[in-house]
Amino acid sequence: MSLFCGTAFRRKSFWCSRLLSTYVTKTRYLFELKEDDDACKKAQQTGAFYLFHSLAPLLRKSEHQYLAPQHSLLDLKRLLGKLGQDMQRIEDSVLIGCSEQQEAWFALDLGLNSSSSINASLQKSEMEKELKGSFIELRKALFQLNAKDASLLSTAQALLHWHAAHQFCSRSGQPTEKNMAGSKRVCPSNKIIYYPQMAPVVITLVSDGTRCLLARQSSFPKGMYSALAGFCDIGESVEEAVRREVAEEVGLEVERLQYTASQHWPFPNSSLMIACHATVKPGQTEIQVNLRELEAAAWFSHDDVATALRRNNPYTQQQSGAFPFWLPPKLAIANQLIKEWVEKPTCSTLPA
Template sequence: MSLYCGITRRRKSFWCYRLLSTYLKEDDDACKKAQQTGTFYLFHNLAPLVQKSEHQYLESRFFKLLLLLGTFGQHMQTIEDSVLIGCSEQQEKPEMETELKGSFIGLRKALFQLNVKNASLLSTAQALLHWHDAHQFCSRSRQPTKKNVAGSKRVCPSNKIIYYPQMAPVVITLVSDGTQCLLVRQSSFPKGMYSALAGFCDNSLEEAIWREAAEEVGLEVERLQYSASQHWPFPNGTLMIACHATVKPGQTEIQVNLRELEAAAWFSHNEVATALRKDNPYFQQQNGAFPFWLPPPPTTTQVSHYPPADKRSGWKNQPVLSCLLSSDQAT
């Protein structure tokens, strides 16, 4: 089955979808046919639609979507012409929210409300939508690029350059001294949230880990070890690569780089385990119920779908950070 997502933006509507079969990405006819059995997910200006009552993401079948488009004065042509990009002058966000009994909310907030499957699909969908939106023109010819039906690439009609969606590699590293974990927070994080050290990779994973630890907290790390990876939609779609690293006993003094971080501290296994057990920390911290929490679990994308759970050796169906902390705790 194909999965589709659509996006509405101001008065215009943009449609794209995520396809599970590789051949559909290249075969336009097969792709169009597959739309008819696809499931659609809706966005407004990159904000996914979440139904108010059930805290569920709205899924809509093709024919249900056609009815919906009719309600808002759109036509079948909108889907055919614009799986990723379409246009309707009559579509208004509040009217659509009322009709669909839901609301378009920011993806970060949505990730806290949805189950793993929906959160991961929305995460991938939003990154893909964002990539298409940002690659409307060929950087060589400056002509508008044209997406293929599946939305797996964009082509410049004048010079045939093909653009494929990209993910920036980011390494996220749990540093341990054998008994404690190093967690940090940036000033942009929600109040109380801590995470592992993270940084974009310019060169290699090893270089990025050493550089981030040295630059952000003044630590020299060793024994780097890969743990897991996941797709992460922010800021523009990244491949988060999770690793472990250690510091030598006695070399744990932190020097927080205040240009990059707001705080950094060592946390005991008990503190981390308690934070990981908290349900829906986003809302708890809103109430001031506890000061320290970790990113929520429903963020895995590729990890949660492929390979199947029983075929993963050593992978955990958890977000990168939780995975890191859990396995660290086990050692």
């Protein structure tokens, strides 16, 4: 039996005879918009747009957090008209999701392809004034967004970034064309299809049973330590990547590992973070830091880690001039790994 009930698949009212859940209906609606340019263009009429400028999302400050405003197609046309810009730019939008009521959500970067940087920054401040918000780098704002906006804007930024970087076919050198939803690009001369990609990254919290191992790179904010992370090499399994990264970065051999969760991470390019807990062989806990990769790595006690998890204001410098030891904030998967370990320090059970 066909997974999508044959020809009825393209027509919402003809799905299957049984009642589909809201989630399934939503998923199939998004699939249809990716496959059918006309349906996607139609969805823009009633859809909502998240705006970006040079990959920075438009945000509004509300007390201690940022909110991501939505704009209708009409708002967008009004703005472009006011700034004397071509309506054709709307075609650069990418589909990033939809509501349970099937209102499609799009992202559009108003700052890419600007003719000159002076022109671009002038237009940027004009747009900010019109839109009553500011374009703020996602890296700076991510942890002050609610979980829904953080995930949506991360997807949007990653997709817009991918399109900006894949304008040409690597075989023919010809410009590629995006489909309406932005789920792929095609080279018109040889029909090669390019799909957005994520690089798999393993992130591992190593424990010796009583302590956990945390490390920092010199590029991290002062005082922050995290779990060990690294890009998977081509041909590697997740298990092999974890073993290699831990050996490479701190000179230890992983004995057991357990997968726990995954997360899309948009910085610096799209990664799929695959989070695992791991243990090392008893008595083999002496760290040898690879200083080409890390600035420092150390074992931390359960009490120290639990206290750091509760710390609110990590950036406050102490009187001694030092920065307190702190951990990645809640939205980062590293935080989840560390929290899990604090709640259940012996959760590593599977052989590596």
